Amino acid sequence: xxxxxxxxxxxxxxxxxxxxxxxxxxxxxxxxxxxxxxxxxxxxxxxxxxxxxxxxxxxxxxxxxxxxxxxxxxxxxxxxxxxxxxxxxxxxxxxxxxxxxxxxxxxxxxxxxxxxxxxxxxxxxxxxxxxxxxxxxxxxxxxxxxxxxxxxxxxxxxxxxxxxxxxxxxxxxxxxxxxxxxxxxxxxxxxxxxxxxxxxxxxxxxxxxxxxxxxxxxxxxxxxxxxxxxxxxxxxxxxxxxxxxxxxxxxxxxxxxxxxxxxxxxxxxxxxxxxxxxxxxxxxxxxxxxxxxxxxxxxxxxxxxxxxxxxxxxxxxxxxxxxxxxxxxxxxxxxxxxxxxxxxxxxxxxxxxxxxxxxxxxx
Amino acid sequence: xxxxxxxxxxxxxxxxxxxxxxxxxxxxxxxxxxxxxxxxxxxxxxxxxxxxxxxxxxxxxxxxxxxxxxxxxxxxxxxxxxxxxxxxxxxxxxxxxxxxxxxxxxxxxxxxxxxxxxxxxxxxxxxxxxxxxxxxxxxxxxxxxxxxxxxxxxxxxxxxxxxxxxxxxxxxxxxxxxxxxxxxxxxxxxxxxxxxxxxxxxxxxxxxxxxxxxxxxxxxxxxxxxxxxxxxxxxxxxxxxxxxxxxxxxxxxxxxxxxxxxxxxxxxxxxxxxxxxxxxxxxxxxxxxxxxxxxxxxxxxxxxxxxxxxxxxxxxxxxxxxxxxxxxxxxxxxxxxxxxxxxxxxxxxxxxxxxxxxxxxxx
Ligand SMILES: CC(C)[C@H](C(=O)O)[C@@H](O)C(=O)O
Ligand SMILES: CC(C)[C@H](C(=O)O)[C@@H](O)C(=O)O
Numbered sequence: 001x002x003x004x005x006x007x008x009x010x011x012x013x014x015x016x017x018x019x020x021x022x023x024x025x026x027x028x029x030x031x032x033x034x035x036x037x038x039x040x041x042x043x044x045x046x047x048x049x050x051x052x053x054x055x056x057x058x059x060x061x062x063x064x065x066x067x068x069x070x071x072x073x074x075x076x077x078x079x080x081x082x083x084x085x086x087x088x089x090x091x092x093x094x095x096x097x098x099x100x101x102x103x104x105x106x107x108x109x110x111x112x113x114x115x116x117x118x119x120x121x122x123x124x125x126x127x128x129x130x131x132x133x134x135x136x137x138x139x140x141x142x143x144x145x146x147x148x149x150x151x152x153x154x155x156x157x158x159x160x161x162x163x164x165x166x167x168x169x170x171x172x173x174x175x176x177x178x179x180x181x182x183x184x185x186x187x188x189x190x191x192x193x194x195x196x197x198x199x200x201x202x203x204x205x206x207x208x209x210x211x212x213x214x215x216x217x218x219x220x221x222x223x224x225x226x227x228x229x230x231x232x233x234x235x236x237x238x239x240x241x242x243x244x245x246x247x248x249x250x251x252x253x254x255x256x257x258x259x260x261x262x263x264x265x266x267x268x269x270x271x272x273x274x275x276x277x278x279x280x281x282x283x284x285x286x287x288x289x290x291x292x293x294x295x296x297x298x299x300x301x302x303x304x305x306x307x308x309x310x311x312x313x314x315x316x317x318x319x320x321x322x323x324x325x326x327x328x329x330x331x332x333x334x335x336x337x338x339x340x341x342x343x344x345x346x347x348x349x350x351x352x353x354x355x356x357x358x359x360x361x362x363x
Numbered sequence: 364x365x366x367x368x369x370x371x372x373x374x375x376x377x378x379x380x381x382x383x384x385x386x387x388x389x390x391x392x393x394x395x396x397x398x399x400x401x402x403x404x405x406x407x408x409x410x411x412x413x414x415x416x417x418x419x420x421x422x423x424x425x426x427x428x429x430x431x432x433x434x435x436x437x438x439x440x441x442x443x444x445x446x447x448x449x450x451x452x453x454x455x456x457x458x459x460x461x462x463x464x465x466x467x468x469x470x471x472x473x474x475x476x477x478x479x480x481x482x483x484x485x486x487x488x489x490x491x492x493x494x495x496x497x498x499x500x501x502x503x504x505x506x507x508x509x510x511x512x513x514x515x516x517x518x519x520x521x522x523x524x525x526x527x528x529x530x531x532x533x534x535x536x537x538x539x540x541x542x543x544x545x546x547x548x549x550x551x552x553x554x555x556x557x558x559x560x561x562x563x564x565x566x567x568x569x570x571x572x573x574x575x576x577x578x579x580x581x582x583x584x585x586x587x588x589x590x591x592x593x594x595x596x597x598x599x600x601x602x603x604x605x606x607x608x609x610x611x612x613x614x615x616x617x618x619x620x621x622x623x624x625x626x627x628x629x630x631x632x633x634x635x636x637x638x639x640x641x642x643x644x645x646x647x648x649x650x651x652x653x654x655x656x657x658x659x660x661x662x663x664x665x666x667x668x669x670x671x672x673x674x675x676x677x678x679x680x681x682x683x684x685x686x687x688x689x690x691x692x693x694x695x696x697x698x699x700x701x702x703x704x705x706x707x708x709x710x711x712x713x714x715x716x717x718x719x720x721x722x723x724x725x726x
Contacts, residue, residue, distance in 0.1 A: 076557050093558070119596050124482040140525060140559060147560050157528035158561030162503060165520035192609070194439050195456070196503060197510050198521030225616035232595065232620030233482050246555070247613070253588035254617050257595030 002035035006066035012289025013299035014072020020301035020356030054090025073289035100271035104134040113333040114260035130238040133176035134248025176242035190243035263300030268310035300339035328362035365398035369429035375652025376662035377435020383664035383719030417453025438652035463634035467497040476696040477623035496539035497611025539605035553606035626663030631673035663702035691725035
């Protein structure tokens with residue numbers, strides 16, 4: 001069966017960058033004769049204004065039949081005025097849940113061409129090639145009880161619950177170990193076991209799995225605060241970083257500084273294999289909807305385009321095509337193509353579409 | 364009444380770096396004729412081996428009469444073999460609690476002399492002068508329920524609870540706003556309000572307090588993931604960063620990369636004012652016990668020495684003396700004094716005591 005890809009551009013710059021990503025996907029489909037079907041559906045704030053729903057029934061149905069979703073962005077702050085129930089139904093979190101995604105892959109590589117715009121020294125950046133496996137189905141994102149309530153003295157208090165069961169930990173860790181095995185063979189498991197019992201369980205479970213199934217992979221535990229520091233001081237020491245939903249959110253953004261801009265960082269999220277062996281997946285830029293620059297045609301589409309590379313690799317099994325896309329991005333950057341987010345002061349910047357062209361020209 | 368200072372060297376490199384900090388404190392006491400009494404007490408793993416207690420009754424009593432604790436380090440990993448009850452009684456967290464500390468100040472400034480050892484470019488570092496106000500009494504560090512239990516299917520699961528009530532938020536925020544008012548007038552309040560209800564309450568309470576009492580201070584809200592990125596990309600945009608216990612832990616370590624080394628970062632934690640108007644306080648390096656280099660006389664004492672500057676400022680009301688200590692550290696670094704953590708490869712490094720001398724020579 002062909003891989004069924006659903007495109008949800010969503011809010012803000014989402015549709016703009018996704019349009020360029022889609023051009024790249026279609027090009028690779030043609031070039032490599034990939035068995036893909038592609039469908040686009042409305043989703044997000046404009047859809048809400050037009051139809052009264054963030055994710056109309058049609059789009060819901062499309063999500064349910066999709067193998068892979070190519071996602072743009074969701075502007076949750078722009079939804080403050082919508083009914084809470086609608087916001088929850090149409091949120092990125094509910095989409096992740098509906099698709100059963102548990103492993104969020106966030107690769108961070110540095111491009112030499114961007115040394116000049118990086119806040120870091122070139123020697124810090126050289127050779128950085130790491131990937132986060134962020135657990136995406138659990139933790140404080142979904143834990144109950146949660147909410148704002150009043151205590152005995154009438155004071156409001158906010159409560160969220162961080163929970164992981166051992167199956168969730170094993171599932172994410174097994175994925176991360178297997179990934180490390182195919183890379184440089186180092187897994188860094190990140191928690192806050194010195195303060196959180198849930199972190200202590202995380203550590204135990206990862207240690208046991210290492211012992212039982214992955215002794216050929218080197219494994220280390222690291223506290224989340226130490227990891228935040230080491231990502232800045234010695235990023236090239238990392239290979240695969242396994243961590244929970246919340247630490248993964250914060251630490252992967254901390255590492256984004258290494259890549260020069262959020263505008264370069266792709267992500268892919270996977271479910272457990274279905275009976276047919278395929279994993280459901282969602283690919284999206286790490287950046288958000290950037291309402292301040294939406295509609296201006298200036299957003300950097302490289303994160304979305306690199307998310308297509310991940311789709312090719314993880315969902316289409318087209319490793320060669322994935323590498324071609326990544327190489328084309330590097331070649332475009334090496335040739336001096338820049339969007340505003342990665343241009344030096346005074347340097348000419350390409351718009352979203354022109355950057356898409358710059359990549360397509362190298363495919 | 365004189366300020367009563369209790370010195371707890373603790374574990375690993377704690378006693379070594381604290382010894383140098385204490386020399387600096389005594390020098391400033393003499394020079395400025397400060398009304399201080401100083402007491403040292405045993406605490407930590409060596410004390411446990413000698414007495415069967417991490418914190419003997421004598422030390423507990425000393426904590427209760429101290430106005431300010433000058434703390435070295437606690438090696439919690441080295442305590443795995445001790446009874447859980449003893450570990451809890453002698454932990455840094457229980458000390459923080461006993462002293463009623465709620466505001467953990469973590470200033471991050473960059474030293475031009477260390478540009479060469481920083482992972483960041485000099486232009487990223489120039490002019491960085493920020494301070495974290497990390498809420499220290501609540502959040503996931505203390506929330507109940509917590510622990511490892513079995514679910515209905517017999518699977519183990521780890522649970523921690525993140526809770527903040529509005530009084531805790533107001534107390535920390537009021538402190539941070541007042542601090543910002545005396546600095547550059549910008550407060551950045553950091554949460555994850557798009558995912559956590561406790562973060563949404565945090566945001567509401569900070570917004571209301573800003574409106575009611577601090578309209579002259581500029582205030583912005585920032586998501587924790589965005590803050591992690593911005594600390595790397597544009598650190599000089601920050602003045603005071605207010606955040607919760609866990610985000611404060613991780614983000615302040617992320618920012619530590621800016622200072623070149625954890626070995627340079629001091630911290631001070633304060634309680635609410637007592638009836639006599641004084642706040643109880645604990646001053647400690649941000650770094651830990653570093654068991655790998657303990658006892659070798661090579662640890663960098665500057666974080667401990669700069670913690671003395673914070674003690675002078677916040678507990679002794681001796682701002683001039685505080686600035687002298689900070690200036691002496693800068694002067695020593697400018698003159699080329701380096702410990703191993705901040706030496707370039709091949710550069711001669713001073714030991715702990717020699718670095719202490721290098722600072723004392725400039726006081
Ligand atoms: C938008 C938000 C819910 C999301 C998250 O926290 O997971 C985002 O920050 C991300 O990292 O994908
Ligand atoms: C040792 C640990 C409990 C502590 C914390 O997490 O608060 C440390 O990391 C710190 O930042 O002071």
